[in-house]
Every structure is written in C-alpha cells, then in structure tokens.
Amino acid sequence: MAFYTLGLTFNLVIFLTVIVLAVWIYGIYFNFKKWGLGSTGYHDQLRNSFWLFIATWIHEAFKDGIWVFLRTAILDVLLLRRTLARSPVRWVMHMCMFYGFLTLAALSGLGLMIDIVEHFNILGLAEPAEVAKEVLSLPFDLFGYLLLIGATIAISRRILLKFVRDNTTAYDAFLIGSVFLITITGFYAEWLRGNAFLVGNAFGDAVYAPHFALIHTILALGLFCLVLPWSKYIHVIATPMTLLANRGGE
Amino acid sequence: MADDKGSKPLLTGYMLSTQLMEIDGCNRCQECMKWCPTFAVRPDRPGITPMYKNAKWRELMAKNYSLRAKIFGGKPLNEDEMKLFTEDVYYCTTCGVCGTVCEAGIKTVELWEAMRPNLVDRGNGPYGKQSFFPKLVKADRNPYQAKQEDRLCWVPKDAKVNESGDIVYFAGCTAAYRQQALGVATVRILNKLNVEFAMLGKDEWCCASAMVRTGQREVMAEHAVHNVDALKDAGAKNVLFACAGCLRNAAIDWPLWYEGYIPYETMPLSVFLREKIRKGEVEYKIPLNYTVTYHDPCHNGRHLMHLKGEDWAFEASRDCLQSIPGVKFKDMIRNRALQRCCGAGGGVKAGIPDLALDMAKARVLDGEEIKADVIASTCPFCRRNIMDGRNDAKSSIKVLDVVELMAASMGLDTTIPENPYTKFQEQDVLVCGPTTCEVETVERKAPGKDLVGEAH
Numbered sequence: 001m002a003f004y005t006l007g008l009t010f011n012l013v014i015f016l017t018v019i020v021l022a023v024w025i026y027g028i029y030f031n032f033k034k035w036g037l038g039s040t041g042y043h044d045q046l047r048n049s050f051w052l053f054i055a056t057w058i059h060e061a062f063k064d065g066i067w068v069f070l071r072t073a074i075l076d077v078l079l080l081r082r083t084l085a086r087s088p089v090r091w092v093m094h095m096c097m098f099y100g101f102l103t104l105a106a107l108s109g110l111g112l113m114i115d116i117v118e119h120f121n122i123l124g125l126a127e128p129a130e131v132a133k134e135v136l137s138l139p140f141d142l143f144g145y146l147l148l149i150g151a152t153i154a155i156s157r158r159i160l161l162k163f164v165r166d167n168t169t170a171y172d173a174f175l176i177g178s179v180f181l182i183t184i185t186g187f188y189a190e191w192l193r194g195n196a197f198l199v200g201n202a203f204g205d206a207v208y209a210p211h212f213a214l215i216h217t218i219l220a221l222g223l224f225c226l227v228l229p230w231s232k233y234i235h236v237i238a239t240p241m242t243l244l245a246n247r248g249g250e
Numbered sequence: 251m252a253d254d255k256g257s258k259p260l261l262t263g264y265m266l267s268t269q270l271m272e273i274d275g276c277n278r279c280q281e282c283m284k285w286c287p288t289f290a291v292r293p294d295r296p297g298i299t300p301m302y303k304n305a306k307w308r309e310l311m312a313k314n315y316s317l318r319a320k321i322f323g324g325k326p327l328n329e330d331e332m333k334l335f336t337e338d339v340y341y342c343t344t345c346g347v348c349g350t351v352c353e354a355g356i357k358t359v360e361l362w363e364a365m366r367p368n369l370v371d372r373g374n375g376p377y378g379k380q381s382f383f384p385k386l387v388k389a390d391r392n393p394y395q396a397k398q399e400d401r402l403c404w405v406p407k408d409a410k411v412n413e414s415g416d417i418v419y420f421a422g423c424t425a426a427y428r429q430q431a432l433g434v435a436t437v438r439i440l441n442k443l444n445v446e447f448a449m450l451g452k453d454e455w456c457c458a459s460a461m462v463r464t465g466q467r468e469v470m471a472e473h474a475v476h477n478v479d480a481l482k483d484a485g486a487k488n489v490l491f492a493c494a495g496c497l498r499n500a501a502i503d504w505p506l507w508y509e510g511y512i513p514y515e516t517m518p519l520s521v522f523l524r525e526k527i528r529k530g531e532v533e534y535k536i537p538l539n540y541t542v543t544y545h546d547p548c549h550n551g552r553h554l555m556h557l558k559g560e561d562w563a564f565e566a567s568r569d570c571l572q573s574i575p576g577v578k579f580k581d582m583i584r585n586r587a588l589q590r591c592c593g594a595g596g597g598v599k600a601g602i603p604d605l606a607l608d609m610a611k612a613r614v615l616d617g618e619e620i621k622a623d624v625i626a627s628t629c630p631f632c633r634r635n636i637m638d639g640r641n642d643a644k645s646s647i648k649v650l651d652v653v654e655l656m657a658a659s660m661g662l663d664t665t666i667p668e669n670p671y672t673k674f675q676e677q678d679v680l681v682c683g684p685t686t687c688e689v690e691t692v693e694r695k696a697p698g699k700d701l702v703g704e705a706h
Contacts, residue, residue, distance in 0.1 A: 030317060031274065034270065034311075034315050035267045035268070035270040035271040035274075036267050037262045037265075037267070037270060037315065038262055038263075038265040038266050038267035038268070038269055038270040039263060039264070039265065039266055039267065040266070040267065041266070042266075042506050043506075052267065053267040053268075053271075056266065056267045056268055057267070057268055057271070060266075060268050076355060080353075082352070082353045082354075082355060083279075083353045086281050086351055086353060087281070090279065090353075094353075163280070163283075163284070164280060167280055167283060167296060167301075172278060230317065232277070232278065234274045235274060235275055235276065235277040235354070238271050238272070238274040238275035238354075239275040239277055239353075239354045239355075241271060241275065242268075242271060242272045242275035242354050242355055242356060243275075243354065243355040245268045245271070245272075246268075246272075246355045246356070246357050248355055249349065249352060249354070249355020249356065249357065
C-alpha cells in the first residue's frame with residue numbers, strides 16, 4: 001500500500017526525520033548544558049559545562065558502587081518501585097506508558113531502518129525487509145494497546161479525580177492530550193489499512209489510509225521529537241537519570 | 251509594582267548540576283501535594299507545594315537560560331513574581347516528606363536548601379525574622395543572646411560531668427537556655443547509669459542548623475569547624491544528642507564543611523539509652539499511667555534514616571517509651587517516614603509563625619484523634635511548637651521529651667537549679683512523688699514573640 005502521499009516522497013520523509021532527530025539531539029545537549037549551570041559539589045564553583053554535568057552525574061550515580069547502580073536501574077527505573085509504593089493504579093499507568101512508548105519508539109526506529117533497506121534494496125534484502133515489516137505489525141499493535149491503556153488511565157485520572165483535576169494545568173492537559181491523540185491516530189491509521197489486530201477489516205479504507213498514516217507520523221515526529229526535550233516530557237529522560245543519580249532517592 | 255530593569259537572572263550557584271536536572275525530573279504526579287503538611291493548612295496556596303515550586307523555578311530559569319533566551323536574549327525577572335516565589339520557597343519546613351513520597355526520587359530537602367542560598371544571594375531571601383539568625387549567632391554563638399559562660403549553669407551541683415572523655419553529650423542551645431528540664435533529665439539519667447561523659451561547656455557553639463535551613467550559609471563554616479575541633483579536643487568517640495536539629499547538623503552538615511578526619515560517631519540519645527535498657531541497666535520505679543504517642547522529628551527521622559538506618563531513626567525512641575511501666579503506647583496515623591511535620595523547621599517558626607502554629611495544631615489533632623494524653627518527642631523545637639499549637643487549640647494534651655519521661659519513671663530528681671535563665675523555662679513538666687507522677691502544663695506567652703525555640 002502506498003504510504004507516501006500529498007507530494008511527500010521517501011527521501012523527503014527521511015530528510016524530515018533527520019532534521020527532527022537533529023533537533024532532538026540538540027535539545028538533549030541543550031538541557032545537559034543547562035543542568036551544567038549548577039556546581040559539581042557542595043562548595044564547588046560554577047563551571048557551566050556540559051561535560052562537568054556528565055561527570056557530576058556519573059560521580060553521583062556510581063557513588064555507592066556498581067551494584068547499587070544496577071539495583072536502582074532495575075528496581076526503580078525499569079520496575080518503577082517508588083511509584084508502586086505510592087499508587088498501584090498510577091504504577092499500571094506509568095508502566096503501560098513507559099513500556100508502550102519506549103517500545104513503539106524503538107520499533108519505529110527499526111521500521112525506518114527496514115524501510116531504508118527496502119527502498120534502496122540494500123544487499124538485495126528488499127523482499128525479506130517487506131516480510132520483516134509484516135512481522136513487526138503485531139508487536140506494534142500490542143505495544144500500541146499498552147500505550148493506549150496507559151494514556152486512557154492518565155486522561156481518566158485527570159478528568160475523574162477532583163484533586164488531580166484541580167491541579168491539572170493547561171500545560172499538563174496539552175501534553176497528556178497529545179500522547180492520547182498520537183496513540184489514537186496511530187490506531188486509526190492502522191485500522192484504515194485493514195487487516196488490523198482485533199478489528200480486522202472493519203475500518204479498512206485504501207484511499208484515506210495513507211493520509212491518516214501521514215498525519216500520525218507527522219504528529220508523532222513533531223510533538224514528541226520536537227516537544228520532548230523542550231517541555232515537561234524531558235522527565236522521560238530526567239526522571240530515570242534522577243533516580244540513578246540519587247541511588248533510588250530518599 | 252517593582253522595577254524589573256537591570257534585574258539579575260536567577261542564580262544557580264548553590265545548586266548541584268544534578269539538582270537542576272532533578273527539577274526537570276518532576277513528572278507532576280501530585281503525590282507531594284497530598285502529603286505536604288504546609289499545603290494541608292494552606293490549601294489556597296498550591297504554589298508552596300514541591301510540584302509548583304519546581305515548575306516555577308523552571309519557568310524563571312527559562313527566562314534567561316532557555317532556547318528562546320539564547321536566540322532572542324534573556325528577559326528580566328519580574329520582582330513581584332520573585333517575591334512571591336521566595337515566599338513559596340520559604341513556606342516550607344524542609345520536613346522532607348515530599349522527598350520520601352516522590353516517584354522521581356528527587357531529594358527535596360537538599361533541593362530546597364540549595365534554592366534558598368541562591369535567593370539570599372540574589373537579595374530575595376531569607377524571610378521575616380530569619381535574617382536575625384546569623385547576626386545573633388555570630389555575636390553570641392547561640393541564638394538566644396545568652397552568655398556562653400552560662401552553657402552549663404543548669405547542671406545540678408551534685409551531677410558529675412567531665413571535661414573530656416569518650417562519650418560527649420552535646421546539649422544544644424535550647425536545652426542549655428530554654429528547655430533545661432531536658433538537659434537535667436539527660437545528665438541525671440547518664441549519672442544514674444554510671445556513664446562517664448563530658449560536655450563542652452562554653453566551647454559548645456550553636457550547631458548553626460537554622461542558618462543552613464534558611465539559606466544563610468556564611469556562619470556555618472566557622473561553627474561547624476569549631477564544634478568538630480572542640481569535640482575532637484575533648485577526645486570524643488561517641489557524641490550523644492538529645493536535640494534532633496543538632497544531631498542532623500552534626501551528622502550531615504558539619505562533615506560537609508570540615509576538611510579532615512572526624513573520629514567520632516554521632517548518636518541519638520534514645521539509641522544509647524535503648525542499649526542500656528536492653529542490657530537491663532535501666533531501673534524504673536514509678537509507673538506513668540498515660541497513653542503516650544511519639545512524634546517523629548523530621549531531623550531525627552526522615553533526614554537521618556538513610557544515614558543511620560530506620561531502626562535508629564524511628565524505633566529507638568519508641569522502644570524507650572514502651573519500656574516505661576504504665577505507658578500505653580499508641581502511634582499516630584501518620585508516623586515514621588510519613589509523619590506530619592510539627593511546623594517548626596526550616597526557619598518557619600521564626601519566619602512565618604502563624605503557619606508554624608497552624609501546622610502544630612494539625613499535629614495536636616493527630617494526637618487527639620488517637621486519644622493520646624502525651625505527645626512525646628526528641629526534638630526541643632517540635633516540642634516548643636506543638637506546645638504552642640496545643641495552647642492555641644486549647645487542647646489538654648501534654649507535650650514532653652522521651653528522656654524526661656524516662657527520668658521521671660526512674661524516680662530521678664530533675665529539679666532545675668536556679669539560674670539566670672529560669673524565667674525562660676516554659677515547658678510542660680513532670681512532677682513526681684514517691685509513687686506517682688503528674689504532668690503540669692505550662693501556658694506560654696504569645697507564640698512567635700521571641701526567637702527562642704525558633705532557631706531550627
């Protein structure tokens with residue numbers, strides 16, 4: 001099925017992706033440099049350095065040795081122990097969003113590589129690449145549902161719980177709403193293609209499918225790769241780094 | 251409206267670079283808001299909660315350090331906004347419950363204590379009467395404008411206190427000048443248990459906790475170095491503290507300022523006494539027929555639990571209380587690591603006394619909820635503030651120190667000798683006969699009138 005539509009070519013999409021990734025990488029660098037505005041120790045002078053932030057973080061994260069670092073990485077970063085201790089519902093939400101989002105991001109990256117292999121027929125692997133893409137569609141669906149469950153809980157909490165609702169700012173609403181929107185458009189794009197997981201051909205539409213896939217791709221690239229380093233979503237990177245630097249926190 | 255022209259950017263010098271990262275690590279889960287004891291009594295001010303403070307810091311920093319600022323130039327900070335933000339940062343007792351429940355593992359106490367000196371350097375902090383702390387402490391080496399020579403004026407003539415030795419009791423300014431019943435009870439118990447111990451006398455300077463908590467670090471170095479050196483000179487191997495604020499500072503803050511080896515261990519007095527109880531050396535004579543609850547001081551509990559372990563931080567005092575005959579021990583609903591702060595810490599008692607009072611009343615209500623007769627603690631500042639809250643709420647609950655309860659039950663004479671500071675003694679006291687003890691409640695002058703007891 002044709003994926004590239006509305007005048008977009010494969011090369012143009014690759015070019016846009018490279019730009020977005022470059023902005024994303026610069027965003028991460030920019031944040032690290034901003035954090036480098038702090039000092040490296042209790043009495044130390046300011047150095048304003050990207051590298052000294054990295055050095056300080058490594059020093060803090062490994063202060064108690066490699067085993068504590070690994071324990072924190074597994075229990076606190078990967079299993080979100082602190083969240084579970086406070087609220088099992090929020091833990092389910094975070095786990096769904098965390099693993100759903102990360103896996104979809106990784107699968108998207110892999111999908112892009114496969115697309116490139118297929119497009120340029122690198123090493124004559126165009127055909128196996130096509131098969132690989134088909135194989136990827138199931139994990140895409142499963143992790144998509146995972147993200148959808150997480151995003152739905154997040155939205156529901158913000159709407160249904162008074163305390164949470166009262167302290168939700170427009171900023172929170174925009175960012176959580178954007179995750180939800182991307183997830184929903186992703187599903188709809190998949191359903192329009194037909195033969196989708198769980199719904200089969202119920203929503204299949206060969207004409208609109210490429211357009212909707214494009215909308216989803218642009219929203220995902222634009223909102224996440226551009227917004228992530230410049231918004232509260234930097235916590236996707238800063239929170240695990242904080243947990244590691246503080247050896248699991250209090 | 252304040253003039254914003256030539257406004258300085260937000261200073262970041264006292265923040266570790268990883269702390270700046272922590273601010274971005276806040277995922278706005280709102281858990282801190284549910285537990286914050288200041289927000290509980292000021293629900294109309296969400297700005298004082300950690301989540302909002304982090305967001306505001308990020309916003310203020312962005313004015314000069316964001317990509318927009320890099321491309322188009324920084325914006326001056328609005329001084330009215332800065333004033334409000336400063337107020338929000340100081341409307342915090344640095345109790346640390348937000349750090350305990352934080353999903354992102356942000357070490358919030360350290361974070362607030364790093365934000366404050368930046369605000370002080372920028373000319374925004376400290377808050378209210380907190381600015382007197384460094385002047386008072388620098389002039390007199392204590393916050394009560396008392397004479398250093400009088401440090402031991404409350405020690406009974408027949409008590410045995412050495413000038414040096416392995417064990418040193420660091421009494422702290424409040425026990426020395428304002429809650430001498432605590433000092434006398436400690437000395438009496440140690441004597442009764444035949445513990446050879448020393449005190450520093452005039453060489454004991456204020457621990458300077460209030461300065462660190464309120465972001466005024468300039469006096470800290472001198473006091474930390476002096477006290478550590480004095481303890482080393484006295485030959486200390488084990489330093490006992492009956493004041494949670496002094497203990498926190500000696501265990502966590504002094505080593506940050508002292509370049510050199512520190513040869514002694516810092517220990518809560520309750521841990522030392524529990525050992526004696528376990529060895530069967532403590533002999534009780536008078537049952538105390540009260541329902542007693544324990545208020546965990548933040549400085550001795552949450553602040554120290556990772557350094558000294560939860561057993562030392564939370565259980566030792568409870569074990570001491572439960573060893574007293576007649577005592578019916580009951581925990582308040584919020585206890586140990588999730589305890590509700592009394593409201594005295596972080597300079598709040600001096601800077602924002604009405605907030606401290608409302609928080610104390612909330613804690614008294616916690617005690618009343620479980621029908622406690624006595625709220626016991628191991629922090630003179632918690633005790634002072636909870637007593638103020640009790641008086642304001644006209645509650646019948648009594649507020650005492652664990653050590654005083656033990657001394658009373660051991661049948662020890664805890665009479666405070668007449669001294670120049672007798673008129674300042676305003677604590678609930680246990681008056682004991684041969685077989686029973688009664689608690690006498692002492693009313694107090696209007697809270698916040700004096701810097702006394704407000705230094706932490």
